[in-house]
Amino acid sequence: MPPTEVTLKDIARAVGKSVATVSKALRGHEDISPETRAFIAQTAAEMGYTPNITARRLQKKRTDAIGLILPVQSARQADPFFTELLTGIANEVARHNFDLLVSARTPGEDEQAAYRRLAAERRVDGLIVAQPRRNDWRIEFLTANNIPFVVVAHQPVPPHPAVWVNTEAGILQAVIHLVEENRRQIALIAPPADLLFHQTIIRAFGNAIAAQPELSGGIISDLTDMSQKEGYRAAQHLLAETPPDAILACHDLVAMGAMKAAQDQGFEIGDDIAIVGFGDILLAEYSQPPLTTIHRPTDVLGRSACRLLLANINAIEATPSPTQIDPWLVVRQSSNLEFWV
Amino acid sequence: MPPTEVTLKDIARAVGKSVATVSKALRGHEDISPETRAFIAQTAAEMGYTPNITARRLQKKRTDAIGLILPVQSARQADPFFTELLTGIANEVARHNFDLLVSARTPGEDEQAAYRRLAAERRVDGLIVAQPRRNDWRIEFLTANNIPFVVVAHQPVPPHPAVWVNTEAGILQAVIHLVEENRRQIALIAPPADLLFHQTIIRAFGNAIAAQPELSGGIISDLTDMSQKEGYRAAQHLLAETPPDAILACHDLVAMGAMKAAQDQGFEIGDDIAIVGFGDILLAEYSQPPLTTIHRPTDVLGRSACRLLLANINAIEATPSPTQIDPWLVVRQSSNLEFWV
DNA sequence: ATTATAAACTTAAACGTTTAAGGTGTCAAA
DNA sequence: TTTGACACCTTAAACGTTTAAGTTTATAAT
Numbered sequence: 001m002p003p004t005e006v007t008l009k010d011i012a013r014a015v016g017k018s019v020a021t022v023s024k025a026l027r028g029h030e031d032i033s034p035e036t037r038a039f040i041a042q043t044a045a046e047m048g049y050t051p052n053i054t055a056r057r058l059q060k061k062r063t064d065a066i067g068l069i070l071p072v073q074s075a076r077q078a079d080p081f082f083t084e085l086l087t088g089i090a091n092e093v094a095r096h097n098f099d100l101l102v103s104a105r106t107p108g109e110d111e112q113a114a115y116r117r118l119a120a121e122r123r124v125d126g127l128i129v130a131q132p133r134r135n136d137w138r139i140e141f142l143t144a145n146n147i148p149f150v151v152v153a154h155q156p157v158p159p160h161p162a163v164w165v166n167t168e169a170g171i172l173q174a175v176i177h178l179v180e181e182n183r184r185q186i187a188l189i190a191p192p193a194d195l196l197f198h199q200t201i202i203r204a205f206g207n208a209i210a211a212q213p214e215l216s217g218g219i220i221s222d223l224t225d226m227s228q229k230e231g232y233r234a235a236q237h238l239l240a241e242t243p244p245d246a247i248l249a250c251h252d253l254v255a256m257g258a259m260k261a262a263q264d265q266g267f268e269i270g271d272d273i274a275i276v277g278f279g280d281i282l283l284a285e286y287s288q289p290p291l292t293t294i295h296r297p298t299d300v301l302g303r304s305a306c307r308l309l310l311a312n313i314n315a316i317e318a319t320p321s322p323t324q325i326d327p328w329l330v331v332r333q334s335s336n337l338e339f340w341v
Numbered sequence: 342m343p344p345t346e347v348t349l350k351d352i353a354r355a356v357g358k359s360v361a362t363v364s365k366a367l368r369g370h371e372d373i374s375p376e377t378r379a380f381i382a383q384t385a386a387e388m389g390y391t392p393n394i395t396a397r398r399l400q401k402k403r404t405d406a407i408g409l410i411l412p413v414q415s416a417r418q419a420d421p422f423f424t425e426l427l428t429g430i431a432n433e434v435a436r437h438n439f440d441l442l443v444s445a446r447t448p449g450e451d452e453q454a455a456y457r458r459l460a461a462e463r464r465v466d467g468l469i470v471a472q473p474r475r476n477d478w479r480i481e482f483l484t485a486n487n488i489p490f491v492v493v494a495h496q497p498v499p500p501h502p503a504v505w506v507n508t509e510a511g512i513l514q515a516v517i518h519l520v521e522e523n524r525r526q527i528a529l530i531a532p533p534a535d536l537l538f539h540q541t542i543i544r545a546f547g548n549a550i551a552a553q554p555e556l557s558g559g560i561i562s563d564l565t566d567m568s569q570k571e572g573y574r575a576a577q578h579l580l581a582e583t584p585p586d587a588i589l590a591c592h593d594l595v596a597m598g599a600m601k602a603a604q605d606q607g608f609e610i611g612d613d614i615a616i617v618g619f620g621d622i623l624l625a626e627y628s629q630p631p632l633t634t635i636h637r638p639t640d641v642l643g644r645s646a647c648r649l650l651l652a653n654i655n656a657i658e659a660t661p662s663p664t665q666i667d668p669w670l671v672v673r674q675s676s677n678l679e680f681w682v
Numbered sequence: 683a684t685t686a687t688a689a690a691c692t693t694a695a696a697c698g699t700t701t702a703a704g705g706t707g708t709c710a711a712a
Numbered sequence: 713t714t715t716g717a718c719a720c721c722t723t724a725a726a727c728g729t730t731t732a733a734g735t736t737t738a739t740a741a742t
Contacts, residue, residue: 005463007698018722023700033720050461054398055698058727063395065442072428083424087413090445094455099464101406102443104431114435120391122346123440228627256627263629286569286597288604288629348728359692364730374690396728399697 006049065099067124072104080281088302119147125313132196150309154200163305163323168204170294170327174276175208183246189234190221191250231257252277252284274335289333296327347390406440408465413445421622429643460488466654473537491650495541504646504664509545511635511668516549524587528559530575532591572598593618593625615676630674637668
C-alpha cells in the first residue's frame with residue numbers, strides 16, 4: 001500500500017499529461033489515442049491506482065449502492081427468510097458492481113431513523129422493502145420522498161414496483177395435496193394481522209378451501225410474529241380443543257413450533273396430523289419429521305427484486321424479468337401417510 | 342422532497358451568510374454567534390436540509406462505514422451463525438452512526454474481488470473477517486494493504502486484533518456433561534481442515550478427553566463444510582461401524598444432520614446415543630429432540646468485534662471491552678437421560 | 683492615541699473525480 | 713493558399729463539504 005493514496009493527479013504527473021486526459025484514458029474515451037491510453041493504463045497499474053469512489057460518487061451524484069433494512073425482533077432473531085433474501089440480493093448486487101448497505105432494526109421508531117438515514121441522506125440510490133405491512137409507512141415515506149424502491153411481497157402491491165411469490169398457487173397446491181392425503185379439516189395459522197401477507201394467505205386459503213367441497217377450514221390469526229414460539233403457542237391452543245387433521249402454517253418456523261406442540265401433546269405427525277409449512281427454509285428438510293412445505297424461491301425473489309430496482313434507477317437497462325415467482329410444494333414426511341405404512 | 346437537493350449554498354443564500362458560516366453553524370463551532378447559529382439551524386430545518394454524506398466523506402477521507410463479507414456456499418446457503426453475527430454487528434454499527442456494507446461471496450477468486458472492492462477502493466474504513474482460515478489470504482491481504490480489520494474467531498489470532506469465543510471452556514463443559522451422563526466413547530465431528538477452528542476444537546477436545554481418564558475419543562475430520570448434509574454423512578459413517586455413545590459436533594447444523602442420520606439408522610437419540618452441538622442456533626431448541634449445545638453468544642461476538650474495529654479506526658475511543666467471550670452449555674434432550682426415564 | 687485581544691465572520695483551497703467546451707496541430711480537399 | 717475536418721489533448725468548472733488562514737469591527741488595555 002502506497003504511503004498515500006495514488007490519485008489521477010499523480011498519474012498525470014508521471015505520464016506528463018493532464019488529469020483530464022488520464023481520467024478519460026482510464027475510462028476508455030474515444031478522443032485519447034490508443035498509445036496514450038495503453039501507456040496510461042499501464043502506468044496506473046504500476047502505480048497501484050484505484051479510483052476513489054467517493055469522489056466519483058460526488059461527481060456522478062449516484063452512490064451505486066442500494067439498501068436493505070432487516071426487521072428484527074431481537075438481537076438474536078434471524079428469520080432465515082431474510083437471510084436467504086439477503087444472499088440473493090447480495091449476489092445480484094455484486095454482479096452489477098453495486099454495494100449493498102444493510103441495517104438491522106426492530107420495527108418502530110428506530111426503523112424510521114434507519115430509513116431516513118439511508119434514503120434521505122442519500123447513502124443509497126434505492127431500497128428494497130421486504131414484508132410489506134398494512135398502511136406501510138415505509139412505502140409512504142419512500143414514495144413521498146421520491147426514493148426508488150421495490151417491494152418483496154406475496155402479491156402485487158399496486159401501484160408500487162414489486163416482486164412477489166404467487167401465494168394463491170402455492171396454497172392451492174398444498175390444500176390439494178392434503179385432500180389427496182385424505183385430510184378433511186385444515187387449520188391455517190395465519191401471519192400477524194399487520195402484514196399484507198395476512199390478507200393474502202387468508203384469501204388464498206379461503207379460495208382453496210371453497211374449491212374443495214368436502215373440506216372445512218379454520219383460521220388462527222393472533223400471531224404476534226412468525227416464530228417457532230408463536231407456532232408452538234398457536235398449535236397448542238388449536239390441538240387442545242377439537243384438533244384438525246391438518247395444519248397449514250404461514251412460515252416454516254411456525255410449522256416447526258407447531259410440530260413440537262403436537263409432539264408434546266402426543267400426536268404422531270404425518271399420521272394423526274399433517275403439518276405443512278411455508279418457505280422451505282434449509283432446516284425444513286432436517287426437522288423431525290422432515291417438513292412438507294411450500295418452497296418459496298427466496299433467493300430468486302431477492303435477485304429479481306434487485307434487478308427491478310436497478311432497472312428503475314437506470315443502473316441497468318430494463319430486462320423483462322418476471323415479477324411473479326411461482327412456489328412449489330415439497331412433500332416430506334410431516335404430511336405424507338406413505339411414510340407410515 | 343425538494344425538486345433538487347438543498348445544499349449549504351442554498352442555505353447560505355437564504356440567510357445571507359457565507360457557506361463556511363453555515364457549515365460551521367450547523368456543526369456547532371464556537372466562532373459563530375449563538376443567534377446566527379440558531380437562525381441557521383432553523384432555516385436549515387425549514388428548508389429540509391440533509392447533509393450530503395458523499396461530499397462529507399470526500400472531504401474527511403473517511404467513509405464511516407465498515408464491511409462484512411459473508412462466505413456462502415450457494416445462493417441458498419445461509420449459515421445461521423453468520424446471520425446472527427450480522428445482526429449483532431448491524432446493531433452495534435447503527436449505534437455509532439456507521440454504515441454496514443455486506444457482500445456475499447463463495448470463498449475463492451470471487452471473494453478476493455469483493456475484498457479488493459471494499460478495502461482497496463476504500464468503500465469502507467475497516468472490515469470484519471469471520472471464520473478465519475489457515476494461512477488466510479484475507480488477513481494477509483488486509484495486513485499488507487494496511488486496512489484495519491478485526492477477526493471473529495474461536496481463539497486468539499496473534500498478532501491480529503480479534504474477538505473470540507472460549508472454545509476450550511465450552512468443549513470442556515460439554516465433555517464433563519457427557520461424562521456425567523455416563524458416556525464413555527465420544528466422537529468429535531470436526532470442522533473442515535482449512536479453518537482455524539479445526540485445530541482449536543481438536544486441541545480443546547483432546548485436552549478435555551485427557552482430563553477424564555475413563556474416556557476414549559475419536560475424531561472425524563473430513564467435512565467439506567459445516568452443513569446438515571455433511572453432518573449426516575459423517576454420522577452415517579461413524580455409526581455404521583462401532584458406534585460411539587456420544588457425538589460432539591462442531592456446529593449445530595452438523596449436529597442436526599447427525600441426529601437425522603442416527604434416527605434413520607434406528608438410534609434413539611439421548612438414549613442410545615447423545616448428541617451435542619456447537620452454537621445454539623435458534624432452531625436448536627426446536628429440533629426433535631431438542632439439541633444439547635454449546636451456546637455461543639454470537640450477537641455479543643458481533644458487537645464486540647464491531648466495537649473493537651471502531652476503536653481501531655479511531656471512530657470511538659477504545660473501551661476495555663472483553664475480547665474473549667465465554668460460551669455455556671445448554672442441556673436439552675439430545676444428551677440427557679432424564680428425559681428418558 | 684495606539685495597540686492588543688477577541689468575536690464573528692469570509693476567503694480560498696482542498697478532497698478526487700468527470701466532462702463540456704476549447705485549443706492546437708496535421709492533413710486532405712478545394 | 714485557404715478551409716475544413718479530424719485527432720488528440722488541455723482548461724476550467726463542477727459535485728457539496730470542511731477548515732486553515734485571513735479580515736473586519738468592536739472593545740479593552742496601555
